[in-house]
Amino acid sequence: MASTPRAVYSSTSRQGTLTDWQLYRRLLGYVVPYWYIFLLSLAGYMVYSLGNVLLADLMQFLLDSLNDSERAASGIISGLAYRWYDEAGGDRLAFARTAVPIAAVTLASTRALGYFIGSYFMTHVARNLIHELRCELFNKMLVAPSAYYDRHSHGVLISKITFNVDQVTGAATKALTIFVREGMTVLALLLYMLYLNWRLCLVFLAVAPLIALVVTVVGKHFRRYSRRIQASMGDVTQVSNETIGAFREVRIFGGQRQQEGRFRSASDYNRVQSLKLALIDAFSTPVIQTLLAVSLGVLVWFALNPKILAGFSAGSLVAFLTAAGQLGRPIRQLSGIQSVIQRGLAAAEDIFAQLDEEAEIDTGTHVTERARGDISIRHLSFSYPGTEARALEDISLEIPAGRTVALVGPSGSGKTTLVQLLARFYPVSEGEILLDGISIDEYTLANLRDQLAMVSQDVTLFNDTVYHNIAYGSLAEAGQDAVRAATESAYALDFIEQLPQGYDTVLGDDGGGLSGGQRQRIAIARAILKDAPVLILDEATSALDNESEHRIQRALENIMVGRTTIVIAHRLSTVERADQIVVMDRGRIVATGTHGELLQQQGGLYAQLYHQEFAD
Numbered sequence: 001m002a003s004t005p006r007a008v009y010s011s012t013s014r015q016g017t018l019t020d021w022q023l024y025r026r027l028l029g030y031v032v033p034y035w036y037i038f039l040l041s042l043a044g045y046m047v048y049s050l051g052n053v054l055l056a057d058l059m060q061f062l063l064d065s066l067n068d069s070e071r072a073a074s075g076i077i078s079g080l081a082y083r084w085y086d087e088a089g090g091d092r093l094a095f096a097r098t099a100v101p102i103a104a105v106t107l108a109s110t111r112a113l114g115y116f117i118g119s120y121f122m123t124h125v126a127r128n129l130i131h132e133l134r135c136e137l138f139n140k141m142l143v144a145p146s147a148y149y150d151r152h153s154h155g156v157l158i159s160k161i162t163f164n165v166d167q168v169t170g171a172a173t174k175a176l177t178i179f180v181r182e183g184m185t186v187l188a189l190l191l192y193m194l195y196l197n198w199r200l201c202l203v204f205l206a207v208a209p210l211i212a213l214v215v216t217v218v219g220k221h222f223r224r225y226s227r228r229i230q231a232s233m234g235d236v237t238q239v240s241n242e243t244i245g246a247f248r249e250v251r252i253f254g255g256q257r258q259q260e261g262r263f264r265s266a267s268d269y270n271r272v273q274s275l276k277l278a279l280i281d282a283f284s285t286p287v288i289q290t291l292l293a294v295s296l297g298v299l300v301w302f303a304l305n306p307k308i309l310a311g312f313s314a315g316s317l318v319a320f321l322t323a324a325g326q327l328g329r330p331i332r333q334l335s336g337i338q339s340v341i342q343r344g345l346a347a348a349e350d351i352f353a354q355l356d357e358e359a360e361i362d363t364g365t366h367v368t369e370r371a372r373g374d375i376s377i378r379h380l381s382f383s384y385p386g387t388e389a390r391a392l393e394d395i396s397l398e399i400p401a402g403r404t405v406a407l408v409g410p411s412g413s414g415k416t417t418l419v420q421l422l423a424r425f426y427p428v429s430e431g432e433i434l435l436d437g438i439s440i441d442e443y444t445l446a447n448l449r450d451q452l453a454m455v456s457q458d459v460t461l462f463n464d465t466v467y468h469n470i471a472y473g474s475l476a477e478a479g480q481d482a483v484r485a486a487t488e489s490a491y492a493l494d495f496i497e498q499l500p501q502g503y504d505t506v507l508g509d510d511g512g513g514l515s516g517g518q519r520q521r522i523a524i525a526r527a528i529l530k531d532a533p534v535l536i537l538d539e540a541t542s543a544l545d546n547e548s549e550h551r552i553q554r555a556l557e558n559i560m561v562g563r564t565t566i567v568i569a570h571r572l573s574t575v576e577r578a579d580q581i582v583v584m585d586r587g588r589i590v591a592t593g594t595h596g597e598l599l600q601q602q603g604g605l606y607a608q609l610y611h612q613e614f615a616d
C-alpha cells in the first residue's frame, strides 16, 4: 500500500522542540572558532553600509553647493570637506566641483572594498559552518546504535545529509550575508535620518511594527511548510533509493505503477508545500513594499509642511528623502530572505535532533591484545528496542576457545540476533555475555570488535577496488602478501585474477558485477585477513551451487582452525562437523549436541530439520 505523504511527515519525530533563539545560538556556536574572520567580515559590511549613508549625505553637499546655500557645510561629508575650503575663494560651486567627485570616488571605492571583505569572509565562515555540520552529522552515523538504523528509513537518513544540510547552507551563506549587510545598512540609514531630523524619522518608523508583524506571521508559515518540504524530500529520496536498489524486483513483479504512484505522491506533496511557501513569499514582499511606499508618502506630506521645511536646507531634505528611499531595497531583501532563513532553521532543527541522538554505548575500559576466544552466554534474554516480543529467551551457552559451534533452527528463531548481540550491536539488558570471562560490556567497543571477524547474512561490498574491499578499514595496512594469502584461502584468487584489472578492478555499487558466491568469497577473504580470535559466519554458504559451496566449505575449514567459530547455516550438511550444534527455536535453545547425538533424539527438531532437508 502506498503510504500517504502526510503519514510519512508525521513519522519524522522530534520536530519543534527548540525555540528559534536556541537554534540561532547553537548555530552561532559553530561560528565561534572563526570569530576573527566573522569580525573582519562585520567590519567590511559596516564600511559598506556607512558608504551607503554617506552617498545619501553627498546629495546634500551637491545640492546646497549648487544654490550657494549658507548651509552647504552642514552635512557630514560637506562639514569635513569645508575644513579645506579656502574662505578667500568664496565660490562654493567651484569647491564642490572638485570636492564632490573626489568624495564620491573615494566613498564608492571604500564601500566596494567593504563589500568585498564582508561578503568573501562571511561566506568563508558560512562554508566552514556547513562543512562542520555535515561532517558531524556523518560522524554521528558512524557511531549511531543499530536501533537508529532500524528506526529511520535509509533514504530519509541520506536526505538529511544531502537536502537538509543544503537548506542550512542557504540560510548560512546567502541569508546570513544579506542579513548582516542589509541589516547594517538599514540601521545606518535610520541613524542618519534620526540625526537629520528625528521627528520626521519617527513618522517613518511608525510603520515598523506593521512590517514586523507581517514578517513574524509569514515566518511562522514559512517554517511549517519548510518542515513538510523537508520530510517530503526524505520520502522522495527513500522511494528513489528503493527503486534503484530493487530495480529487478520492480520489473519482475510489475511494481512500476506502484513505485510511480508512491514517488508521484511524495513529489506532489513536495510540490504543494513548496507552492504554499512560494505563495506566502510572493505575497509578503509586495505587502511590505506597499507599507513602505505609504510611509514614504506620509513622510513627504509631513516634510513639505512649511514649518518642518524651515528646519531643512534643500540639500538635507533631499538627503533625508534619499536615505528614506534607499531603505526600501534592504528592507525588501531582508523580508525576502525570511523563507531561506526559515527553511534553514527547520533543517537545522532536524539536524540538531539527529546530533542529539545517543551514540552507541561505549563505557567499557577493558582492552585486550588478543582474546583467547572463550565465549560464555548466561541467561540471556533480549527484545529489540521498541518491540515487546522476546527475540531471545533465557539463552545459556558455553563455547570454549578454539571450538566450532553451529547454530541451526527455523527462520526467525534468533540466530542472527544472538551473534549481533555478541558484537554489541544492541545493548543487552537481561543476562550477560562473557568473552574470556569478562563481560563484553566491559571491553571498549573497538577492542571487542577487534576480536571478531564476521561474514554477515547479506554480504556488503564497498564501491572500491577488490583489493580495498578485502583490505578494508583497519586491515588497510595488511600488505599485499597477506591479502593474497587470505584470498587464496578463501578460494577467491582464481576468479579475481580473471577480472579485467585483477585486484584493481573497481566493484560497482555493493559489489555489482560479481556473482553471489564471488561476493561471499571476497567477504570471507576479508574475514580471514582479519585473523581475529572469534569468527562469525552467518549463513555464509546458503544459496550457492554445489561447486561454490564446496569451495567455500574448504575455505571455511581453513580459517576455523585455531579460533572460536560460530557458524549459522541452513544446510545441515555444512554443520555436521561442528564440535557442537545448538538448535534454536523461537528464541530458545531447544537442544545441543553433536550431529550424531542430535539425530538420535527421535522427533527432535534437529532430526526433523535433517530429514526435511534430505527429502528435499
Ligand SMILES: Nc1ncnc2c1ncn2[C@@H]1O[C@H](COP(=O)(O)OP(=O)(O)OP(=O)(O)O)[C@@H](O)[C@H]1O
Residues within 6 Å of the ligand: 150, 384, 387, 391, 409, 410, 411, 412, 413, 414, 415, 416, 417, 418, 457
Ligand atoms: N531489527 C529488528 N527489529 C525488530 N525485530 C527484529 C529485528 N531483527 C530481527 N527481529 C526479530 O527477531 C526475531 C529473530 O530474528 P533473527 O534475524 O535473529 O532470526 P534468524 O534465526 O537469524 O532467522 P533467519 O534464519 O531467517 O536468518 C524475528 O522474530 C525477527 O522478526
Ligand SMILES: [Mg+2]
Residues within 6 Å of the ligand: 415, 416, 417, 457, 538
Ligand atoms: Mg538470520
